[in-house]
Amino acid sequence: MRVYLPATISMLRQLVNEGEFMPLNGTAFALTPALRESYTSGSTEELEYVALMDAARASLRLLAAAQEDGGEDAKQPPRRVVVSADVADPALRPDLDHAVVRLSGPLRLDQVAAVHVDTEEAEPAVTAAAAVVDAADLGDEDAEFTLGDVEDHELAWYAPGELPFLLELM
Structure with missing residues (x-):
């Protein structure tokens, strides 16, 4: 099954350096039966994009926690x-959310199909969104608007073999 794991740059460095990393609580997102049932229409590609964007929002939560600690x-x-x-x-963890799945162990580099990372231009929007992601979850309309700003930035796609070069440039 194709899964989408929220991560950070440090987790990406660990994946490249050690060949694996353990997602926080094993949490990932995927096109699950519950996610498919929650939409009245949508292609597989469109619904996988929903799971990808759920993982991107979870990545914001990881960044917010890093800023706090x-x-x-x-x-x-x-x-x-x-x-x-x-x-x-x-x-499958439909009790947590429609797209949530849990991995039983670390993710190995040889399982990676691609990595999606914001570009440098998105950094101000990412910083602002990480600061308000929890407020958005609680229904704050201004915070939701800020999240919308970051979601306007498309994540860049990288093949697993490009990761060392990407990290070297950061």
């Missing part, structure tokens, strides 16, 4: 990161 990601460029990978039998 001053972690390693606070020193990295503020960019959403989503790792697309093919894994066998992730656990």
Whole structure:
């Protein structure tokens, strides 16, 4: 199954350096039966994009946490990161959300199909959105508008072999 894992630049560095990383709580997003049922129409590609964008929003939460605790990601460029990978039998978690799945172990580099990362131009919007992502979840309309600004930025696509070069340029 194709899954979309929210990540950060530090997690991406770990994936490249160590050959694997463990997503926070094993959480990933995918085109699950529950996600498909929640939409009256939409192609597989369109619904996979929904799961990708759910992972991108979760990446904002990881960035917000890093800013609060001053972690390693606070020193990295503020960019959403989503790792697309093919894994066998992730656990479906419709009790958490329609697209949520859980991985039972770390993600290996050889499972990665692609990585999606914001460009430098998106950094101000990412920083602003990370600061208000929780407020948006609680219904704050101004925060939702700020999230809309960051979602207007398309994530750039990278093949797994391009990751060392991408990270070297950051």
